[in-house]
Amino acid sequence: MAETPALLDQTHAAKGLKCASCHGNAEQREAVTMTKCIKCHNTEKLAKKTKDVKPTNPHENRHFGTETDCAKCHNVHQKSENYCGSCHLRFDFVVP
Structure with a gap:
């Protein structure tokens, strides 16, 4: 039986990130925007890393x-999804 991949919140927590690192310290947690993601995840470096996919x-x-919004595919608190596959059926990417 295949192991269920960890959600991204678990992956971030395992690397020592606290919820406030992305959501802020307010009582009502802020939604995480792509601007927040790219503070740690450089989109051009990521594109180079996945150039052969x-x-x-x-x-x-x-x-x-x-500059695709990260949240189109990568969900942090639920299973991620292949946004491209909704139009491009042959793009069967596995999304962490």
Whole structure:
């Protein structure tokens, strides 16, 4: 039986990040925007890292270049999803 991958909140916590690192310290936690993600995750470096993914690089695409909103695919507190697959059926990316 395949092991269920960890959610991204668990992955971040395992690396020592606290909720406030992304959500802020307010009583009502802030939604996390892409601007917050790119403080740690450089989109151009990520696009270079995934340049050989087939059939196309999900981090550098004809619609958004390297600036696709991270949350389109990467969900932090629930299973992530392949946003590209909703239109491009052959793009069967596995999304962490």
